[in-house]
Amino acid sequence: MRKQTSSKTGNTPNPPELLVVHGPNLNLLGTREPKHYGTRTLAEINLALAHRADAAGVHLEAFQSNHEGALIERVHAARAQGVRYLIINPAAYTHTSIALRDALAATEIPFVEVHLSNVHAREPFRRQSYFSDLAIGVISGLGSEGYLLALEYLLSRIAAE
Numbered sequence: 001m002r003k004q005t006s007s008k009t010g011n012t013p014n015p016p017e018l019l020v021v022h023g024p025n026l027n028l029l030g031t032r033e034p035k036h037y038g039t040r041t042l043a044e045i046n047l048a049l050a051h052r053a054d055a056a057g058v059h060l061e062a063f064q065s066n067h068e069g070a071l072i073e074r075v076h077a078a079r080a081q082g083v084r085y086l087i088i089n090p091a092a093y094t095h096t097s098i099a100l101r102d103a104l105a106a107t108e109i110p111f112v113e114v115h116l117s118n119v120h121a122r123e124p125f126r127r128q129s130y131f132s133d134l135a136i137g138v139i140s141g142l143g144s145e146g147y148l149l150a151l152e153y154l155l156s157r158i159a160a161e
Ligand code: DQA
Pocket: 024, 025, 026, 089, 090, 091, 092, 093, 094, 114, 115, 116, 117, 118, 119, 126
């Protein structure tokens, strides 16, 4: 029987197989710079992802934080939970956070990196990612559809395992 531990570790009786991690300012989706990020809210995106995963019989959870340490701790907890794959949009931490990169490297959970905007068609500093070389793949510039495409890919991997 699976040991139940406190929610502080992220361990729940029914842990997710897929975890979607959203970095800083993505809680403002819907109103934040729609020309870059579209008009869908984070809640709408997360709901669409959860519904699609549910239809495939896969348990998906989503987590957003504006704090680097909270994101790192969620990734650590994901390993303890046995999460199989991550979809992560590290947002601005994409370009700055060696610490979050190291958390992903340490936990060895395979992940897809997603960006709503095309980071290569914007300011030069957005072209640098601390995550892309560790990622299974990167989707950038397809708006909120990018998350769903990443999910389709991971569902097909899970189905094939
Ligand atoms: C982003 C791109 C990043 O450069 C930016 O800091 C974000 C969002 C995207 O989804 O396009 O916050 O990751």
